[in-house]
Amino acid sequence: MFRDAITNMQGYVPGEQPQAGKFIKLNTNENPYPPSPVVIEAIRQTAENLVRYPDPLATAFRIRAGEVLGVDPDWILCGNGSDDILTILTRSLVDTGEMIRLPYPSYILYKTLAEIQGARSEQIPFNEDWSLPQAFGDGHDQLKLVFLPNPNSPTGTVISREDILDLANRLPCPVLVDEAYADFAEFNCIDLVKENPKIMVSRTLSKSYGLAGLRFGFLIAQPQMIAEFCKVKDSYNCDAISIAGATAAIGDQQWFNNNRNKVLKTRQRLHDGLEKLGFDVIPSQANFVWCTHSSQPLKPIYEHLKDNRVLVRYMDYEGWSDGLRISVGTDEQIDACLSLIEMKV
Amino acid sequence: MFRDAITNMQGYVPGEQPQAGKFIKLNTNENPYPPSPVVIEAIRQTAENLVRYPDPLATAFRIRAGEVLGVDPDWILCGNGSDDILTILTRSLVDTGEMIRLPYPSYILYKTLAEIQGARSEQIPFNEDWSLPQAFGDGHDQLKLVFLPNPNSPTGTVISREDILDLANRLPCPVLVDEAYADFAEFNCIDLVKENPKIMVSRTLSKSYGLAGLRFGFLIAQPQMIAEFCKVKDSYNCDAISIAGATAAIGDQQWFNNNRNKVLKTRQRLHDGLEKLGFDVIPSQANFVWCTHSSQPLKPIYEHLKDNRVLVRYMDYEGWSDGLRISVGTDEQIDACLSLIEMKV
Numbered sequence: 252m253f254r255d256a257i258t259n260m261q262g263y264v265p266g267e268q269p270q271a272g273k274f275i276k277l278n279t280n281e282n283p284y285p286p287s288p289v290v291i292e293a294i295r296q297t298a299e300n301l302v303r304y305p306d307p308l309a310t311a312f313r314i315r316a317g318e319v320l321g322v323d324p325d326w327i328l329c330g331n332g333s334d335d336i337l338t339i340l341t342r343s344l345v346d347t348g349e350m351i352r353l354p355y356p357s358y359i360l361y362k363t364l365a366e367i368q369g370a371r372s373e374q375i376p377f378n379e380d381w382s383l384p385q386a387f388g389d390g391h392d393q394l395k396l397v398f399l400p401n402p403n404s405p406t407g408t409v410i411s412r413e414d415i416l417d418l419a420n421r422l423p424c425p426v427l428v429d430e431a432y433a434d435f436a437e438f439n440c441i442d443l444v445k446e447n448p449k450i451m452v453s454r455t456l457s458k459s460y461g462l463a464g465l466r467f468g469f470l471i472a473q474p475q476m477i478a479e480f481c482k483v484k485d486s487y488n489c490d491a492i493s494i495a496g497a498t499a500a501i502g503d504q505q506w507f508n509n510n511r512n513k514v515l516k517t518r519q520r521l522h523d524g525l526e527k528l529g530f531d532v533i534p535s536q537a538n539f540v541w542c543t544h545s546s547q548p549l550k551p552i553y554e555h556l557k558d559n560r561v562l563v564r565y566m567d568y569e570g571w572s573d574g575l576r577i578s579v580g581t582d583e584q585i586d587a588c589l590s591l592i593e594m595k596v
Numbered sequence: 597m598f599r600d601a602i603t604n605m606q607g608y609v610p611g612e613q614p615q616a617g618k619f620i621k622l623n624t625n626e627n628p629y630p631p632s633p634v635v636i637e638a639i640r641q642t643a644e645n646l647v648r649y650p651d652p653l654a655t656a657f658r659i660r661a662g663e664v665l666g667v668d669p670d671w672i673l674c675g676n677g678s679d680d681i682l683t684i685l686t687r688s689l690v691d692t693g694e695m696i697r698l699p700y701p702s703y704i705l706y707k708t709l710a711e712i713q714g715a716r717s718e719q720i721p722f723n724e725d726w727s728l729p730q731a732f733g734d735g736h737d738q739l740k741l742v743f744l745p746n747p748n749s750p751t752g753t754v755i756s757r758e759d760i761l762d763l764a765n766r767l768p769c770p771v772l773v774d775e776a777y778a779d780f781a782e783f784n785c786i787d788l789v790k791e792n793p794k795i796m797v798s799r800t801l802s803k804s805y806g807l808a809g810l811r812f813g814f815l816i817a818q819p820q821m822i823a824e825f826c827k828v829k830d831s832y833n834c835d836a837i838s839i840a841g842a843t844a845a846i847g848d849q850q851w852f853n854n855n856r857n858k859v860l861k862t863r864q865r866l867h868d869g870l871e872k873l874g875f876d877v878i879p880s881q882a883n884f885v886w887c888t889h890s891s892q893p894l895k896p897i898y899e900h901l902k903d904n905r906v907l908v909r910y911m912d913y914e915g916w917s918d919g920l921r922i923s924v925g926t927d928e929q930i931d932a933c934l935s936l937i938e939m940k941v
Contacts, residue, residue, distance in 0.1 A: 262827035301809035464646035464836035482607035491809035
């Protein structure tokens with residue numbers, strides 16, 4: 252009864268989300284700090300007004316985000332998490348048998364979205380220095396969408412603005428710069444959207460705003476692109492509470508910056524601690540750190556951490572070394588994690 | 597840059613949702629009564645716990661709903677509104693060029709979902725007495741999904757359980773019994789899901805639980821079906837707040853029944869009032885009433901109501917008469933609406 256594409260695929264498996272018990276959770280890049288109190292207050296107020304359908308276009312958020320980011324509201328499309336944005340883009344742009352492109356290693360979900368669509372995906376390995384080969388910008392007829400997470404996961408590395416502009420100029424199709432982690436980076440690509448309609452940027456409030464539980468993300472793209480994507484999104488894809496909470500969150504830039512700075516400081520502490528324990532650590536521009544080890548097996552370390560109720564992400568990419576991706580928690584959480592690792596190396 | 601299917605389609609336009617000003621809103625079948633206070637309390641508590649990703653499977657809701665509805669939790673899939681469920685089903689079952697079926701007139705969104713998928717749709721007109729012709733159950737190779745809203749919108753009429761079981765036995769593909777309005781009807785089809793894996797039932801908390809702003813719906817289907825649909829849904833399609841609110845809502849059956857009974861009583865008042873004003877009114881099993889008029893043009897009545905800040909839905913189905921679909925509000929709202937109509941007939 253199902254489409255072959257669905258029967259033949261494996262589902263995407265997100266990082267573990269234990270619903271009970273006390274864990275130090277450093278496996279899915281959540282923020283260790285709570286959202287601003289104005290967010291909680293906005294949610295509490297909206298809880299009393301839920302009988303009506305929400306604003307299909309989340310206008311309040313688009314206006315506020317537009318002010319903060321220097322973008323016209325018509326250039327913003329809101330989604331039920333940035334996963335919803337990625338889904339909308341894939342469904343809008345990629346037909347059965349056509350192709351998406353992603354770098355390797357990166358976010359596996361891009362492949363899953365192509366599979367659901369009955370499309371194929373082309374993984375182009377990063378260079379040794381985590382730059383992209385020239386081939387990443389080569390076009391062909393079947394290529395309809397390029398995903399470029401920037402910063403990348405699991406590595407936390409970035410591709411420069413100049414390279415992204417060059418990529419878009421060479422590619423025949425849109426490129427989504429997935430900026431889920433860009434709030435922790437030294438630069439972002441929002442203003443490049445004006446330079447080339449093929450450049451689109453996605454954001455999420457899950458990481459930098461501490462709102463993974465709320466599901467709110469958005470796309471920045473030229474208005475003629477947004478208009479087409481609107482046809483594909485569910486009419487009421489964002490609920491009234493997430494719109495109110497997200498609007499309040501992006502409005503409190505002081506709270507945001509304060510937490511961001513704490514995360515950046517702890518990221519350095521994690522980086523240095525791992526290096527001291529003999530790991531190879533890539534300088535990260537995200538809220539996690541990717542580390543490998545030239546002699547130690549990493550799976551037992553992951554399991555030792557889990558046995559002690561510290562969750563990190565163990566990843567084994569074919570053709571690359573395996574590694575641990577550790578989200579930046581509080582200083583105390585990171586110190587606890589490092590102490591446990593020290594027992595095993 | 598876009599798929600032809602997207603470029604060539606019109607987007608679905610939901611009923612008007614004025615974001616400002618005071619309207620009596622009887623156009624999108626929302627509930628006139630607020631959700632239970634336990635819902636508001638659950639949301640307020642969850643507002644303080646949003647840094648973590650939500651439970652991907654909304655287990656708490658599935659357990660509670662399972663108890664209330666007499667269904668095993670493994671038979672339940674939760675969605676970001678029942679529109680999300682409809683989207684997941686279409687993407688899972690219907691390939692490019694294949695076909696869905698829906699009765700006519702009914703919910704236009706089904707057609708839009710087929711269009712997004714690059715699929716076709718087959719609209720089979722209701723009989724004069726709002727039963728379905730034999731042809732609605734005829735199978736062919738291209739037919740992959742049948743949508744059957746029950747009660748139907750805009751008419752509020754129902755197809756019997758026996759006829760639905762018979763349909764499913766004859767059809768080669770799954771049939772979704774869209775029970776968005778079934779809480780206002782004399783029966784539902786939940787237990788038929790056990791009889792035939794091709795029968796699936798969708799529900800929403802938008803209407804009968806007064807939670808349109810929260811976006812929460814769910815599917816009841818056999819577990820082997822749910823497992824495949826899970827591959828297609830976004831990992832975190834329901835946010836932590838909607839899961840908590842929906843769980844509390846379905847747990848308070850006393851509040852639910854109390855509001856339901858008030859709506860049923862006012863539905864009769866609306867029905868009788870419209871008949872007195874000379875309308876042809878179909879007995880409704882939903883929270884709205886569909887009326888037509890043999891001699892009066894209805895568009896001016898719709899506009900007169902709107903000018904007076906009462907929104908109802910004017911619908912004009914090709915080949916059928918045009919009509920007004922009026923949601924059941926409070927007694928006071930309905931009396932105000934009827935008085936305004938009286939001025940024009």
